[in-house]
Amino acid sequence: xxxxxxxxxxxxxxxxxxxxxxxxxxxxxxxxxxxxxxxxxxxxxxxxxxxxxxxxxxxxxxxxxxxxxxxxxxxxxxxxxxxxxxxxxxxxxxxxxxxxxxxxxxxxxxxxxxxxxxxxxxxxxxxxxxxxxxxxxxxxxxxxxxxxxxxxxxxxxxxxxxxxxx
Numbered sequence: 001x002x003x004x005x006x007x008x009x010x011x012x013x014x015x016x017x018x019x020x021x022x023x024x025x026x027x028x029x030x031x032x033x034x035x036x037x038x039x040x041x042x043x044x045x046x047x048x049x050x051x052x053x054x055x056x057x058x059x060x061x062x063x064x065x066x067x068x069x070x071x072x073x074x075x076x077x078x079x080x081x082x083x084x085x086x087x088x089x090x091x092x093x094x095x096x097x098x099x100x101x102x103x104x105x106x107x108x109x110x111x112x113x114x115x116x117x118x119x120x121x122x123x124x125x126x127x128x129x130x131x132x133x134x135x136x137x138x139x140x141x142x143x144x145x146x147x148x149x150x151x152x153x154x155x156x157x158x159x160x161x162x163x164x165x166x
Contacts, residue, residue, distance in 0.1 A: 041072060042083055042101070056154070059083050059101050062132035065154035066099055067147065073098065097124040097141045099151055107137040115149050124148075133157040 042059035053068040066085050075081040078093035086098025107129075115128040124141035126148045132138045132155055140151040 042085065054150075057085060060133075060136055061157070062101065062136050062138060063154075063156040064099060064132075064138055064151060066151060070098065095123065095141070097143070099138060099140045101132065102137045102139060104131065104135055104137045107139075109137075113152075115145060115152060117145075128152050130155050131157070 042057040044055050045058045045063065046056040047068065048054050054065045055068050055070075056063050056065050058064075067087070070085045070087055073084040073086050073090055073092050075084060075092055083101040084098050086096075090096060090098060109129055113128070113130045115126060118125055118127045118141070125143045126145040127139070127141040128148050129137055129139040130152045134157075138152065138155050140148045142148050142151075
């Protein structure tokens with residue numbers, strides 16, 4: 001390979017990497033559709049309690065039931081940060097289950113909505129997603145298919161205006 005061919009290959013490689021990093025950053029960036037200071041995290045709006053119970057959380061106008069023992073995962077310091085709830089002890093920066101909220105404009109799933117068996121090594125056995133409202137997608141994963149089905153089946157689109165859902 002000549003030196004000009006090597007420079008061209010290096011430039012193409014750098015440009016490809018830049019496009020990939022930009023696309024990933026955009027996919028996981030809050031677009032400012034909601035004022036972050038007024039609606040920073042999901043909040044618990046109902047609980048049935050007990051270890052086998054469920055609680056309802058609300059995030060930006062979308063309500064979702066999650067197992068009672070699940071907690072908000074602090075994603076501070078992770079490469080990609082998003083609203084996530086999962087079982088206690090979950091590793092924050094590695095997806096190993098739970099429920100996450102993603103901007104629908106940039107959500108690019110490998111499959112359609114609903115529950116399906118995961119084919120990825122290191123992922124929970126079951127996963128799926130559904131629309132939350134016009135701006136959010138709810139994604140869930142767990143070792144128990146019924147947990148994922150219950151979570152996705154509980155998604156209630158609220159107001160697209162979070163001020164109207166408080």
